[in-house]
């Protein structure tokens with residue numbers, strides 16, 4: 001299978017190097033020129049603990065990619081999906097499958113504007129990774145990836161994808177309700193990403209705040225009403241338990257979620273695909289979502305302020 005990883009940052013780099021250990025052909029596509037150059041010059045430098053290994057996988061800017069692929073795995077941030085697909089229009093054929101694994105809600109709808117539903121595989125992953133700089137990633141933890149063809153029916157191509165992911169050690173799980181899995185992870189991100197970014201703390205510090213349960217419920221209660229309105233099988237109690245489990249010592253308590261890291265680097269966040277999505281859906285359906293609306297506006301304020309502070313030379 002010819003596989004392109006479109007968006008070869010922390011997660012794209014991780015999935016690409018793992019898939020390249022199988023007999024499938026892998027290529028990185030990324031719009032960050034310094035990153036592409038570094039990968040081609042030195043290999044993607046993959047840090048695991050104290051070890052660093054170069055992975056020689058070809059990389060190209062989107063405008064320089066030709067030919068066709070059996071599978072394009074989209075691993076941009078949610079707001080990078082449409083620009084990436086726009087730049088890849090000429091290589092998406094009637095037999096190209098596109099897999100979307102970015103966090104957040106509404107990503108599938110973005111992909112459907114470019115690719116017919118029968119060619120889309122939707123998913124969500126709890127693997128993790130960090131992008132240290134151009135051509136450098138650090139692998140953290142282990143995980144799995146939940147997948148479902150958007151058309152609902154598993155076919156030979158989907159089975160081949162599951163086999164490739166299994167051989168790569170990515171621990172694929174074939175789901176019959178991937179939307180429920182996507183919304184469940186988004187609920188966790190709406191709480192932990194947003195509050196840790198606003199309160200300037202890690203997951204464990206947030207969990208030790210005396211009022212953390214009130215803050216969690218403020219987001220989740222609105223989230224659940226919107227999910228119900230959208231006919232998503234959202235289990236409020238299960239989502240709440242998943243979040244509370246992150247505060248256990250060890251586990252994820254020392255983690256600074258990606259929204260925190262994006263703000264630290266002066267980069268835009270995925271807030272419009274998390275709390276912002278809930279607020280927008282609520283507004284469109286007359287469902288009150290004041291907590292999610294306010295949190296979205298606060299993060300947008302922080303995006304402006306952190307971009308300014310990153311510009312100040314040290």
Ligand code: NAD
Nearest residue numbers: 007008009010011012032075076077078102103128129131
């Ligand atoms: P990332 O920021 O590492 O990479 C995304 C894109 O941003 C890449 O195209 C990369 O080249 C570009 N980019 C990054 N830094 C840049 C810079 N300084 N200048 C120019 N371009 C730059 O994103 P990611 O962490 O791989 O996340 C991809 C998706 O996966 C997101 O939706 C994220 O929420 C989700 N996700 C991430 C993790 C994780 O542990 N990182 C875990 C699960 C899901």
